[in-house]
Amino acid sequence: MPSDSYHPRIAVVGSGAIGSYYGARLAAIGHDVHFLMRSDLKTVCRDGLIVHSVAAPDLHLYPVQACGSTREIGPVDLVIIAVKTTANAALERLIPPLLHEKTALVTLQNGLGNERFLAERFGAERIMGALCFICLNRIAPGEISHLGSGAISVGEYQGPPQARTLDLVAALNEAGVNAQAVENLITERWRKEVWNVPFNGLAIAAGGLTTDLLLASKPLEDLIRGLMAEIVAIAAAYGHPIPADFVNSQLERTRPMGDYHPSSLLDYQAGLPVEIEAIWGEPLREAQKAGVPAGRLEMLYRMIQHLTVKPKLQP
Amino acid sequence: MPSDSYHPRIAVVGSGAIGSYYGARLAAIGHDVHFLMRSDLKTVCRDGLIVHSVAAPDLHLYPVQACGSTREIGPVDLVIIAVKTTANAALERLIPPLLHEKTALVTLQNGLGNERFLAERFGAERIMGALCFICLNRIAPGEISHLGSGAISVGEYQGPPQARTLDLVAALNEAGVNAQAVENLITERWRKEVWNVPFNGLAIAAGGLTTDLLLASKPLEDLIRGLMAEIVAIAAAYGHPIPADFVNSQLERTRPMGDYHPSSLLDYQAGLPVEIEAIWGEPLREAQKAGVPAGRLEMLYRMIQHLTVKPKLQP
Numbered sequence: 001m002p003s004d005s006y007h008p009r010i011a012v013v014g015s016g017a018i019g020s021y022y023g024a025r026l027a028a029i030g031h032d033v034h035f036l037m038r039s040d041l042k043t044v045c046r047d048g049l050i051v052h053s054v055a056a057p058d059l060h061l062y063p064v065q066a067c068g069s070t071r072e073i074g075p076v077d078l079v080i081i082a083v084k085t086t087a088n089a090a091l092e093r094l095i096p097p098l099l100h101e102k103t104a105l106v107t108l109q110n111g112l113g114n115e116r117f118l119a120e121r122f123g124a125e126r127i128m129g130a131l132c133f134i135c136l137n138r139i140a141p142g143e144i145s146h147l148g149s150g151a152i153s154v155g156e157y158q159g160p161p162q163a164r165t166l167d168l169v170a171a172l173n174e175a176g177v178n179a180q181a182v183e184n185l186i187t188e189r190w191r192k193e194v195w196n197v198p199f200n201g202l203a204i205a206a207g208g209l210t211t212d213l214l215l216a217s218k219p220l221e222d223l224i225r226g227l228m229a230e231i232v233a234i235a236a237a238y239g240h241p242i243p244a245d246f247v248n249s250q251l252e253r254t255r256p257m258g259d260y261h262p263s264s265l266l267d268y269q270a271g272l273p274v275e276i277e278a279i280w281g282e283p284l285r286e287a288q289k290a291g292v293p294a295g296r297l298e299m300l301y302r303m304i305q306h307l308t309v310k311p312k313l314q315p
Numbered sequence: 316m317p318s319d320s321y322h323p324r325i326a327v328v329g330s331g332a333i334g335s336y337y338g339a340r341l342a343a344i345g346h347d348v349h350f351l352m353r354s355d356l357k358t359v360c361r362d363g364l365i366v367h368s369v370a371a372p373d374l375h376l377y378p379v380q381a382c383g384s385t386r387e388i389g390p391v392d393l394v395i396i397a398v399k400t401t402a403n404a405a406l407e408r409l410i411p412p413l414l415h416e417k418t419a420l421v422t423l424q425n426g427l428g429n430e431r432f433l434a435e436r437f438g439a440e441r442i443m444g445a446l447c448f449i450c451l452n453r454i455a456p457g458e459i460s461h462l463g464s465g466a467i468s469v470g471e472y473q474g475p476p477q478a479r480t481l482d483l484v485a486a487l488n489e490a491g492v493n494a495q496a497v498e499n500l501i502t503e504r505w506r507k508e509v510w511n512v513p514f515n516g517l518a519i520a521a522g523g524l525t526t527d528l529l530l531a532s533k534p535l536e537d538l539i540r541g542l543m544a545e546i547v548a549i550a551a552a553y554g555h556p557i558p559a560d561f562v563n564s565q566l567e568r569t570r571p572m573g574d575y576h577p578s579s580l581l582d583y584q585a586g587l588p589v590e591i592e593a594i595w596g597e598p599l600r601e602a603q604k605a606g607v608p609a610g611r612l613e614m615l616y617r618m619i620q621h622l623t624v625k626p627k628l629q630p
Contacts, residue, residue, distance in 0.1 A: 206621060207522075219620035226613060295610020298541060305534035306521060 008077035019082030111278025155185025334397030426593025470500025
């Protein structure tokens with residue numbers, strides 16, 4: 001059993017690499033974690049969940065409380081949401097069986113708008129969010145490789161950290177995850193967008209380029225800076241100030257990353273759904289609502305839409 | 316000899332398809348036209364200039380007054396400039412030997428800024444310009460195929476048509492070219508940019524798409540409209556009003572064009588220089604000077620820069 005006072009019943013919805021990783025870490029120190037699984041259900045019930053890690057000994061969780069439906073799981077205290085944002089619509093059906101009066105939801109999803117999506121459907125007071133800075137690969141059903149980092153920043157949708165925020169952060173740290181509470185979750189989301197919008201976007205739109213190739217092109221570096229400036233301006237319009245030198249620091253921290261494949265590029269190249277709305281669509285709609293010019297962002301959004309939808313004619 | 320009063324000595328600088336075509340038409344009715352030629356000089360001196368045309372009997376101009384330098388041509392009354400805008404720097408050296416006190420220059424070049432470039436170097440009062448709506452192919456040295464249209468709109472850089480403008484228009488019409496004088500040349504240049512910026516640009520940036528494929532993609536059609544709106548806004552900031560329904564009419568006139576290859580796409584695919592500055596760079600700089608938001612245009616400009624320059628690293 002983990003620390004004395006915090007014994008939530010937990011459900012992980014979306015047991016891909018991210019959900020499985022954080023869920024397994026919490027379960028490994030004795031938390032009561034239930035995993036919603038589809039394709040990996042049989043394998044995980046039979047063999048458990050395996051996490052290979054650069055940072056810690058391998059973790060083999062067995063048995064695993066894995067279910068094929070949230071009805072089987074029933075009400076929990078905390079729902080960890082880790083489905084891809086392209087599958088958000090399914091949450092309307094998946095979440096209700098997990099709720100009691102005080103159930104909290106924490107979304108580990110990418111991009112903007114996920115907290116609002118959940119708040120509008122299940123009540124804003126339930127919603128927390130977390131930004132995951134981690135490199136994971138699902139290498140086989142029920143088997144995950146943790147390749148680097150792993151920090152997670154947890155915050156409240158509606159305000160500063162509460163007792164439940166700090167409890168979750170403490171539980172994660174106890175589980176060996178480098179977690180911290182953040183004062184303003186949505187500001188952090190915008191800060192992550194400053195990197196995600198240009199690097200994930202141009203990696204796809206400029207023809208499959210890794211971060212080193214994006215930065216090796218002067219015109220593309222100019223565009224990266226211009227796109228970052230647009231995101232900073234949109235964020236500012238919503239009361240999320242990002243300091244001017246943040247753009248430079250984002251470029252400087254990217255240079256040593258070498259031939260890094262942004263996650264959206266990996267999705268795109270694998271033919272998987274790209275999280276277009278969460279990464280580019282939401283900030284664009286926010287810009288339009290606030291009347292902030294965001295032509296570069298719109299261009300990128302439409303080009304990625306074009307590249308990821310089947311055209312009526314083939315070239 | 317052509318009509319009684321207009322006997323200018325004419326030089327054609329840049330005897331590619333456009334220069335050779337209009338020059339040959341004028342020479343064929345007896346005008347005194349001198350062609351500056353490089354690669355085709357020997358062939359044209361020996362065999363003449365041949366124009367195959369969908370619209371008229373073949374034209375074989377022989378002998379041709381072709382020279383390898385503008386020094387050999389000497390002062391003329393009218394210089395027809397038809398070099399690619401990517402070679403504009405060479406005009407600083409090529410034009411001076413052709414000038415007397417009253418020499419007029421008419422640029423048939425694409426895009427924006429060519430009149431100003433010439434005006435700053437040779438005096439604004441000399442400068443005329445013309446927009447060519449024509450489909451030409453150079454099929455062999457000294458041999459041109461005229462595939463369609465051929466209209467040309469001639470105007471003054473600094474104001475409404477003058478006597479010399481009307482003289483040139485009359486001469487062109489006499490030569491079998493459908494020419495007209497325009498009240499405001501620069502407004503016409505902006506109107507042509509409304510089409511050129513999105514169609515030439517996205518044809519390249521979206522991966523080599525003809526106009527039908529661009530219009531078959533909803534996200535790209537949205538971008539085409541957005542880019543056109545930016546050009547209309549920039550033009551308006553400089554006193555060149557373009558009516559709101561012009562955007563729609565440009566799309567509607569493009570739909571029947573089928574799998575049309577915009578000229579910049581042909582250049583790009585052939586590995587030839589793309590007229591980046593005249594088509595995208597100039598309107599972008601004008602937008603920045605006037606403080607008009609033009610993020611989509613900037614994005615397109617930088618992406619084409621990226622695609623047409625050698626990156627430091629190869630993917």
